[in-house]
Amino acid sequence: MANSDFVRQMPLGGHASLQKSLWHRLHLDPALLFLLxxxxxxxxxxxxxxxxxxxxxxxxxxxxxxxxxxxxxxxxxINVDMMRRWSPFVYVLGVLLLVAVLFGGTVGKGAQRWLQIGGFRFQPSEIMKLIMPLATAWFLSSRILPPRIRVVLISLAIAMVPAVLIFKQPDLGTAILVAASGLFCLFFAGLGWRYVIAAGGLAAIAAPIMWFFVMxxxxxxxxxxxxxxxxxxxxxxxxxxxxxxxxxxxxxxxxxxxxxxxxxxxxxxxxxxxxxxxxxxxxxxxxxxxxxxxxxxxxxxxxxxxxxxxxxxxxxxxxxxxxxxxxxxxxxxxxxxxxxxxxxxxxxxxxxxxxxxxxxxxxxxxxxxxxxxxxxxxxx
Amino acid sequence: MWQHDRRYMKDPIAEASLFQGRAFTSLLIMAICFVVIIGRYFYLQVIQYQRYQTESDKNRVHVQSVPPKRGLIFDRKGRLLAENISAQSLVLVSERIPDMQSTIEQLQGLLGLSDEDVETFKVRLSRHRPFEEVPIKVGLSEEEMAKVAVELHNLPGVEIRAQLVRHYPYDDMFAHVIGYVGRINEREQQNLDEENYAGTYNIGKLGIERYYESQLHGTVGAQNVETDVRGKILRVLDQIDPIPGKDLTLNLDLDIQKAAFDALDGRRGSAIAIDTRTGGVLAIVSTPSYDSNLFVNGISSKNYSALRDSPDLPLFNRSLQGQYPPASTVKPILGLAGLHFGTITPQTTVRDPGWYQLPNDTRFYRDWKREGHAARINVADAIIQSCDVFFYDLSYKLGIDKIHDFMASFGYGEPTGVDLTSERGGLLPSKDWKLRTYNQPWFPGETLNIGIGQGYMLATPMQMASAVSALANNGEWIQPRVLQKMDDFTPMPKRRKTFEVSQSNWAVVEEAMRDVIHGQRGTARALARQSAYEIAGKTGTAQVVGIAQGEKYDSKALASRQRDHALFVGFAPADAPRIAVAVVIENVEHSSESASVAKKMMDTYLLDKNGELINFAALDGIDG
Known part of the structure; x- marks a missing residue:
C-alpha cells in the first residue's frame, strides 16, 4: 500500500493517464530521462x-x-525477472572474461584492460560494473534478510573476486567501483550496522598492508x-x-x-x-x-x-x-x-x-x- | 508463530520496509557527502579565491623548452663554415594579442614589413601551438630594435627575443655541400621527435646540415619559469641544461674550395677534390651557387623564384645530381680492363684512319680527329691522344659484360654513398638494364659508344672523382666522405678492391695518364708548363647533342647550351698521389678549361707559400 501511495505523490509521475501509458509502453522514466x-x-x-x-x-x-x-x-x-534469472550465468562469464584479460589482454597506458575478440575490442571490467549489482542482488534476494554471517561472507566473495581481478590489471578506480556496487547491495539488503563498523575497522587495518604489499x-x-x-x-x-x-x-x-x-x-x-x-x-x-x-x-x-x-x-x-x-x-x-x-x-x-x-x-x-x-x- | 516465520521464511513486507530504512540512510549519507564536496569547492573558490586567482593569472609556471645549441661545422684546418650568431627577433603570441590585425598594421608601419613577410607570418601563425612565440621578423637591426622598443608597452603580446641563428660565413661557396637549415615544414614535423624539437624552429634541409641533423641538433633541455600574465619571464626556477649538438670537422679545405669556386667563376660546372689515401672530400663545388643564408630565416618568394627559374639552375647540385657522359675520361679504365682481361697487350696496335666500322655494318664511327692519330696506335698513345678508334675496337672486343663489371668496380652506376643528400647514381648500362628499360637486346654498336664514355652512359662528377681516386690508389676504391671527425669519433670509410690488376699493367696506364699532361702529344700538355710536380690525368669532351652520320661538329652553329661539356679527371703527384680531382664544366667545349681548374685545386693543396711542393713524406713521418 505504501508503495502505490508513493507512486501517486511522485513528481512528474504523469498527471495525464494517456501520457503515462506512452512512457510505460516505451519503458522510459520521464523524470530520469529529463535529468540525464x-x-x-x-x-x-x-x-x-x-x-x-x-x-x-x-x-x-x-x-x-x-x-x-x-x-x-x-x-x-528487458524484463526484470529475466535479468534476475540470467544474472548468475552472466556473472560467471564476466569473471572468466576478466581472467582472460589478465592472460591475454591488450595493454593500453601501462595496464591490461582490453580484450580483443575478432575485430571487436572491449573492457570486461566495464561490463562488470553492470553485472556486479545484478549478481549480488540475485544471491541476496533469495536469502532471508537481513543477511546472516554466512550469506554476508558469500556476498563479499561475489563482490571481491572480480574486484581483485580488475585491481590486478591494474585499474584501481574501476576495482573500487565494482566492489562498491556489490557492497551497496549488501548494505541495502540490511547488513547489520555492526558489520558496517567492523568493515571500517578492517579497512583501517588493511590499509597499511595494501600500502606495503599490494599497491x-x-x-x-x-x-x-x-x-x-x-x-x-x-x-x-x-x-x-x-x-x-x-x-x-x-x-x-x-x-x-x-x-x-x-x-x-x-x-x-x-x-x-x-x-x-x-x-x-x-x-x-x-x-x-x-x-x-x-x-x-x-x-x-x-x-x-x-x-x-x-x-x-x-x-x-x-x-x-x-x-x-x-x-x-x-x-x-x-x-x-x-x-x-x-x-x-x-x-x-x-x-x-x-x-x-x-x-x-x-x-x-x-x-x-x-x-x-x-x-x-x-x-x- | 509469526516470530517463527520472521526468522525462517522470507518476508517481502519486512524486506521492503528494511530497504526503505536503508534508502533514507543512504540518501542522508549522500547528502552529507555532497555537502562536504560543496564545502571543499566553496573553500577553493571563495575562501582561497585570491590565492588561486593569483596562481592562475599572475604566476603561471611554465615548463619551457630550452633548445640545444646546434653543432658548429669546421673545415679540416678548424675554420668555421657554419656558426650560430645571436639575432634579435620580433615574436608575437597571438593568445595575448587583443586585436591581431591592428597589431600587424602597427608593426608594418614601424618596420616596413612587406606584405609577403605578413603572409609568411600568417601561415606560421595558422599552425602554431598554443602560446607559442611566432616570429614575424628575424634579425632586427639596431634601428628597428629602437623603434619597436619604444612602442612595446602599447603592444601586448609582442616581444623582442634574442635567438641563435645559423650563419654561413662563406655565403655561396659551400652552399651545395654544407646545405642549410630552414623552417621545419609540416612533413618534417610529422617525422621528428616533437619533444626534442620543442623550441627549435629550424632543421637541416640539405647537405651536411641534413645528413648529420641528429648529431648537429643535440638534446633539448627544459626550464621551469615563472611568467606574468603577458608571458614575460620573471624568473627561472630550475633548469635541465640542453646538450648541445656535436661539432663537425670536415675533410673540406677552405683554400681548395675557394680555388675551385673562383676558377669555375660562376660557369655551370662542378669540381671535386678527394684525398686519395682517405677518401676525404677536400673540395666539392657546384656553380653557379646561391647564398645559403637566404634560406635560414625563410627565403622570400621573390628570391626563391629567381633561383628556381634561373636557366643556370643554381639550386641544382651538379656534383651529386648532375649526370654527364663521362666521355674520354673512362679511357684509362677501359685500357686497364683490356690489359687485365688479356684482350690487348701494351704492344697491340689498331689501324686508325679516323673512323671505325663494325664487321658487316655500313655505319661509320668517327674519331674526334677526322684524319686519325697515326697509321697504327697502341693503348698508351690512345690514352695520351684520346684516340676514339682504338677504344671503339677495344670495347667491341671486350664486350659490354666485361666493361660493365670492370667499370662497376670503380663505382660507376651507383651512388658513391658519400655523406651528403640527394646523390644520384649515374647510369652504367648493361644487357640486363637494356632489356628492363627498353625491352630490347643489346646491340654491338652501343658497346662502341660506351667505349668512349658516351651513349647511354652517365656519371656524376662525384663518381668520376672517386673512380680516378681509385686509379691513383692502384685499384683501391674508397668511399668518399665529407666528415673527418665528430668530437672524438672518426668515421672509417668503406674500402674495396676493384680488380687484381698486375703491376705492369698499372704502370702502362699510369704512365699514359702522366703523358696526357707531360708527353709531347698529350691532350692536356698545356698543364705541364710551370708545374712543380707531375700530374696524371685524362681529358674528356662530352657531346650534348648527337651528331648525325656524315655531319660535322660545328661549334658555331650550335646554340651555346648545346656545345660540348669539358671534363678533366686526374691525380697528383703522379708518382705518389695525394689528391684526385674531377672537374666538369658545361658547354665550354675545351677540356683545357676543366684541366686548368683542376690544376689550381692541386696547386693549392700541394704547394707551399713559396710555390714549392710540400714534402708530404716528411709530414707523414711526423704524423707517425
Missing amino acids: LIISGFGLFVLYSASGQSVETVKRQGAFFMIAYTAMFFVAQ HDYQKRRVLTLFDPESDRLGSGWNIIQSMTAIGSGGIEGKGWLQGSQSALNFLPESHTDFIIAVLAEEFGLLGVIALLLMYSLILVRGIVIGMSAQSTFARLVAGAITSTFFVYVLVNMGMVSGILPVVGVPLPLVSQGGTSLVTLMMGFGILMAISTEQRRLAH
Whole structure:
C-alpha cells in the first residue's frame, strides 16, 4: 500500500493517464530521462571548451551519447525477472572474461584492460560494473534478510573476486567501483550496522598492508600527492595543483564559458576526461558546481525512489546499488579533482569524454528504467 | 508463530520496509557527502579565491623548452663554415594579442614589413601551438630594435627575443655541400621527435646540415619559469641544461674550395677534390651557387623564384645530381680492363684512319680527329691522344659484360654513398638494364659508344672523382666522405678492391695518364708548363647533342647550351698521389678549361707559400 501511495505523490509521475501509458509502453522514466539529458547537454558545452573548442571532439562525444542512449533504451525493455534469472550465468562469464584479460589482454597506458575478440575490442571490467549489482542482488534476494554471517561472507566473495581481478590489471578506480556496487547491495539488503563498523575497522587495518604489499608505486605516489601536492610540483603533484588552481580561480561566478585559461593554456592535463570538472568550475564557478551537484542529487533521489517503489527485493537491491555506484562516481571524481581524494581513474559521469564508460553508465540507467516501468505496470 | 516465520521464511513486507530504512540512510549519507564536496569547492573558490586567482593569472609556471645549441661545422684546418650568431627577433603570441590585425598594421608601419613577410607570418601563425612565440621578423637591426622598443608597452603580446641563428660565413661557396637549415615544414614535423624539437624552429634541409641533423641538433633541455600574465619571464626556477649538438670537422679545405669556386667563376660546372689515401672530400663545388643564408630565416618568394627559374639552375647540385657522359675520361679504365682481361697487350696496335666500322655494318664511327692519330696506335698513345678508334675496337672486343663489371668496380652506376643528400647514381648500362628499360637486346654498336664514355652512359662528377681516386690508389676504391671527425669519433670509410690488376699493367696506364699532361702529344700538355710536380690525368669532351652520320661538329652553329661539356679527371703527384680531382664544366667545349681548374685545386693543396711542393713524406713521418 505504501508503495502505490508513493507512486501517486511522485513528481512528474504523469498527471495525464494517456501520457503515462506512452512512457510505460516505451519503458522510459520521464523524470530520469529529463535529468540525464540536461546533464548530457551541459556536458557537451563544457567538453567543447575543455577540448580547446574542438568541434570534432564534441561530435564524437555526441555520437557516443547516441549509442549510449540507444543502449539504455534497449536495456530498459528487458524484463526484470529475466535479468534476475540470467544474472548468475552472466556473472560467471564476466569473471572468466576478466581472467582472460589478465592472460591475454591488450595493454593500453601501462595496464591490461582490453580484450580483443575478432575485430571487436572491449573492457570486461566495464561490463562488470553492470553485472556486479545484478549478481549480488540475485544471491541476496533469495536469502532471508537481513543477511546472516554466512550469506554476508558469500556476498563479499561475489563482490571481491572480480574486484581483485580488475585491481590486478591494474585499474584501481574501476576495482573500487565494482566492489562498491556489490557492497551497496549488501548494505541495502540490511547488513547489520555492526558489520558496517567492523568493515571500517578492517579497512583501517588493511590499509597499511595494501600500502606495503599490494599497491603499485604510481598508486602510492597518488596517495602521497594528496597529502602534499607541493612535494612534487612538476611530477605527480602537477595535475592536482593545476586542477585546484583552475577550480579556485573560477570563484563564485566563474570566468565565463570558453574563458578558462588553465585548460586553454594546457596547464590542466586530462582536462576533457577525468579532470573536466575543473574546467567547469573554472568557467562556471561555484554556482556551476552547485547546479551540477543539484542535478546529480535529483538523479540520485529519483534512483532511490525507483528502488523504494520496486516490487521485488531483487529490483530494490539493484536499483539501490546502481544509484549508489553513480553517487560514488560523482563523489570520487569531484573529490579527487579538488584534492581531497587520491587520484584514481574515475570519470565525471555524463560530462567526461569517453565512450565505453558512458555506455555502461547509461545501460545502468536502462536497468533503473526497466525497474521503474515494471513496477508501475504491476501497480495498475 | 509469526516470530517463527520472521526468522525462517522470507518476508517481502519486512524486506521492503528494511530497504526503505536503508534508502533514507543512504540518501542522508549522500547528502552529507555532497555537502562536504560543496564545502571543499566553496573553500577553493571563495575562501582561497585570491590565492588561486593569483596562481592562475599572475604566476603561471611554465615548463619551457630550452633548445640545444646546434653543432658548429669546421673545415679540416678548424675554420668555421657554419656558426650560430645571436639575432634579435620580433615574436608575437597571438593568445595575448587583443586585436591581431591592428597589431600587424602597427608593426608594418614601424618596420616596413612587406606584405609577403605578413603572409609568411600568417601561415606560421595558422599552425602554431598554443602560446607559442611566432616570429614575424628575424634579425632586427639596431634601428628597428629602437623603434619597436619604444612602442612595446602599447603592444601586448609582442616581444623582442634574442635567438641563435645559423650563419654561413662563406655565403655561396659551400652552399651545395654544407646545405642549410630552414623552417621545419609540416612533413618534417610529422617525422621528428616533437619533444626534442620543442623550441627549435629550424632543421637541416640539405647537405651536411641534413645528413648529420641528429648529431648537429643535440638534446633539448627544459626550464621551469615563472611568467606574468603577458608571458614575460620573471624568473627561472630550475633548469635541465640542453646538450648541445656535436661539432663537425670536415675533410673540406677552405683554400681548395675557394680555388675551385673562383676558377669555375660562376660557369655551370662542378669540381671535386678527394684525398686519395682517405677518401676525404677536400673540395666539392657546384656553380653557379646561391647564398645559403637566404634560406635560414625563410627565403622570400621573390628570391626563391629567381633561383628556381634561373636557366643556370643554381639550386641544382651538379656534383651529386648532375649526370654527364663521362666521355674520354673512362679511357684509362677501359685500357686497364683490356690489359687485365688479356684482350690487348701494351704492344697491340689498331689501324686508325679516323673512323671505325663494325664487321658487316655500313655505319661509320668517327674519331674526334677526322684524319686519325697515326697509321697504327697502341693503348698508351690512345690514352695520351684520346684516340676514339682504338677504344671503339677495344670495347667491341671486350664486350659490354666485361666493361660493365670492370667499370662497376670503380663505382660507376651507383651512388658513391658519400655523406651528403640527394646523390644520384649515374647510369652504367648493361644487357640486363637494356632489356628492363627498353625491352630490347643489346646491340654491338652501343658497346662502341660506351667505349668512349658516351651513349647511354652517365656519371656524376662525384663518381668520376672517386673512380680516378681509385686509379691513383692502384685499384683501391674508397668511399668518399665529407666528415673527418665528430668530437672524438672518426668515421672509417668503406674500402674495396676493384680488380687484381698486375703491376705492369698499372704502370702502362699510369704512365699514359702522366703523358696526357707531360708527353709531347698529350691532350692536356698545356698543364705541364710551370708545374712543380707531375700530374696524371685524362681529358674528356662530352657531346650534348648527337651528331648525325656524315655531319660535322660545328661549334658555331650550335646554340651555346648545346656545345660540348669539358671534363678533366686526374691525380697528383703522379708518382705518389695525394689528391684526385674531377672537374666538369658545361658547354665550354675545351677540356683545357676543366684541366686548368683542376690544376689550381692541386696547386693549392700541394704547394707551399713559396710555390714549392710540400714534402708530404716528411709530414707523414711526423704524423707517425
